[in-house]
Amino acid sequence: MAQHLQREIDRLKRKILALGALVEEDLRLAVKALGERDDKLARRVVETDIEIDNMEVEVEEDCLKVLALHQPVAIDLRFIIAVLKINNDLERIGDLSANIAERAASIAKQERVESPYDFPEMSQKVQVMLHTALDSLVNLDSKLAHKVLAADDEVDAINRSMYERVQQHIRRSPDMMDTLIQMLAVSRNLERIADHTTNIAEDVIYMVDGEIIRHGAKSY
Secondary structure (H helix, E strand, C coil): CHHHHHHHHHHHHHHHHHHHHHHHHHHHHHHHHHHHCCHHHHHHHHHHHHHHHHHHHHHHHHHHHHHHHHCCCHHHHHHHHHHHHHHHHHHHHHHHHHHHHHHHHHHHCCCCCCCCCCHHHHHHHHHHHHHHHHHHHHHCCHHHHHHHHHHHHHHHHHHHHHHHHHHHHHHHCHHHHHHHHHHHHHHHHHHHHHHHHHHHHHHHHHHHHCCCCCCCCCCC
């Protein structure tokens, strides 16, 4: 029974890591589509979201089967609970990446306007956060996960500054309002991806250390 449970846990780990890799790639492509005003690439990201949704459902069903059939305890139980939560956050990141891609497709058809915020910096920080969170999951490394928590504040600060800058740009160029609002939505989606990535890091810490870090009780 113990060996069977371990095989199921190993299989779950492979599946959640495969989902994570797909989500990470989708985010990278969505950011690239926006930066390069690539409508075709943006549509490709949107289409991939269906695959992410299907994988998320499959992982959840597998977790529930393991819980029902094996009744795991201690660290095995923590692992499955964490995978259930990480699975949901990865699916949401996939949705938000698709949202960014949809904005990218729309912006690509509009007149080019200077970004009111440092989009490359923000998108890079978010991508590094996600990559680090997934690395912490691969290696079961809570120290890496703590680094993700610390980086979230930087992304929040960039997103807050975005609102004021968009207002200023709209006053100067009201004819560019639609594009600027789309950019504001991109910033908000990136900030939400950072939040979900933080959730993943918190779940890795729970999985590894048995420590629950939520609602501002972050020990970094």
